[in-house]
Amino acid sequence: MGKPLTLTNLLHRKYPEKDSSRTSSPKFDTLKGLILSFVKVSVETVTLGSSSVAVAPLGIGTWAWGDNLFWGYGKDYSQAELRAAFHAAVELGVNFFDTAEIYGFGESERLLGQFMTETDRPVQIASKFMPLPWRFSTQSVTDALSASLHRLQKPSIALYQVHQPFDFFVGQKNLINTLADEVEQGRIQAVGVSNYSAEQMRQAHQYLADRGIPLAVNQMQYSLLARQIETNGVLSTARELNITILAYSPLAQGLLTGKYTAENYTAPIGARSLNPRFSRSGLEKLAPLLQQLKEIGEQYGKTPAQVALNWLMAQGNVIPIPGAKNAEQVRQNAGALGWSLSPEEVSKLRAAAE
Numbered sequence: 622m623g624k625p626l627t628l629t630n631l632l633h634r635k636y637p638e639k640d641s642s643r644t645s646s647p648k649f650d651t652l653k654g655l656i657l658s659f660v661k662v663s664v665e666t667v668t669l670g671s672s673s674v675a676v677a678p679l680g681i682g683t684w685a686w687g688d689n690l691f692w693g694y695g696k697d698y699s700q701a702e703l704r705a706a707f708h709a710a711v712e713l714g715v716n717f718f719d720t721a722e723i724y725g726f727g728e729s730e731r732l733l734g735q736f737m738t739e740t741d742r743p744v745q746i747a748s749k750f751m752p753l754p755w756r757f758s759t760q761s762v763t764d765a766l767s768a769s770l771h772r773l774q775k776p777s778i779a780l781y782q783v784h785q786p787f788d789f790f791v792g793q794k795n796l797i798n799t800l801a802d803e804v805e806q807g808r809i810q811a812v813g814v815s816n817y818s819a820e821q822m823r824q825a826h827q828y829l830a831d832r833g834i835p836l837a838v839n840q841m842q843y844s845l846l847a848r849q850i851e852t853n854g855v856l857s858t859a860r861e862l863n864i865t866i867l868a869y870s871p872l873a874q875g876l877l878t879g880k881y882t883a884e885n886y887t888a889p890i891g892a893r894s895l896n897p898r899f900s901r902s903g904l905e906k907l908a909p910l911l912q913q914l915k916e917i918g919e920q921y922g923k924t925p926a927q928v929a930l931n932w933l934m935a936q937g938n939v940i941p942i943p944g945a946k947n948a949e950q951v952r953q954n955a956g957a958l959g960w961s962l963s964p965e966e967v968s969k970l971r972a973a974a975e
């Protein structure tokens with residue numbers, strides 16, 4: 622297969638002596654900069670809740686970036702693949718990256734910070750604060766954000782989320798108010814939460830509303846294989862309050878790509894070893910759904926992963942943030958954009974998942 626038709630690759634064809642996507646040739650840089658200033662990437666954007674932040678309708682998850690505790694960073698994939706993934710995403714206009722201070726103990730943010738210095742294209746970052754038990758005061762929120770911004774090498778970011786609905790000593794109201802202060806000071810453009818129940822989300826929304834600031838997102842696990850938010854009130858409350866759902870693990874940690882099957886079973890490691898769906902019997906149960914994804918995808922020339930992500934976007938008010946470890950995964954996942962499953966296919970897939 623030839624190289625994809627990106628601006629960088631086109632320029633490399635013109636200037637074959639330069640083989641790296643991060644060339645330092647002034648002629649190359651000037652030409653690329655000039656073209657980029659004229660070329661508008663044609664990915665539509667969606668607004669995060671009622672905030673001022675508009676992002677691509679599909680993000681990129683970076684939990685695995687720099688993480689060797691749950692994922693195989695440094696063993697199965699390296700910085701080179703992640704750099705290629707980052708630049709492929711940005712060139713496609715899929716430039717909304719989800720990270721967190723705890724991913725790779727800061728390494729995910731550090732890598733993103735480094736990669737962002739290598740592009741002139743716009744990039745939007747969502748990061749997260751973890752309310753750990755030993756974080757006693759609101760100063761710890763401010764300090765954690767300062768540390769994230771330092772690793773990201775940015776004065777501000779698009780979205781800052783509370784990673785888990787823990788209370789401990791700071792208390793929800795103080796925590797949310799500190800985030801509202803940060804919006805007013807311009808270090809974050811919007812506030813989000815993650816893993817909040819309908820009730821917790823409603824409360825956070827109210828605390829922010831008292832300050833005249835919208836709650837932009839609730840980041841929740843949501844995929845064809847994890848549809849709890851459809852029945853526990855989170856999705857309906859988010860719709861009522863105009864809070865966007867950022868759907869995490871939208872490919873069910875890779876299961877919905879179809880590459881993990883009972884036929885090619887290997888014992889899962891890392892994060893996947895905690896998920897019973899990766900067991901042999903779990904994979905056997907999954908086969909009919911994967912078959913449906915495949916059959917529907919064939920009608921559109923799409924892969925099961927692209928169909929699974931498109932299904933999520935069809936729910937409305939949902940932005941999937943699939944994790945990607947290389948440029949090929951980014952490109953494939955970006956192929957979930959620009960087309961739509963029919964309402965009948967959306968229902969058929971839900972039924973198959975049940």
Ligand SMILES: NC(=O)c1ccc[n+]([C@@H]2O[C@H](COP(=O)([O-])OP(=O)(O)OC[C@H]3O[C@@H](n4cnc5c(N)ncnc54)[C@H](OP(=O)(O)O)[C@@H]3O)[C@@H](O)[C@H]2O)c1
Binds near residue numbers: 685815869873876942
């Ligand atoms: N807020 C929270 O509590 C929370 C929790 C979990 C995740 N998240 C966020 O959500 C993001 C995504 O979730 P996730 O990483 O757990 O699961 P996911 O997006 O469902 O799956 C990602 C994994 O699937 C594989 N993959 C992705 N695209 C593929 C493709 N096109 N073809 C083949 N394989 C592909 C890759 O792993 P392999 O190549 O190893 O198969 C990748 O690491 C995270 O990165 C993070 O930003 C948030």
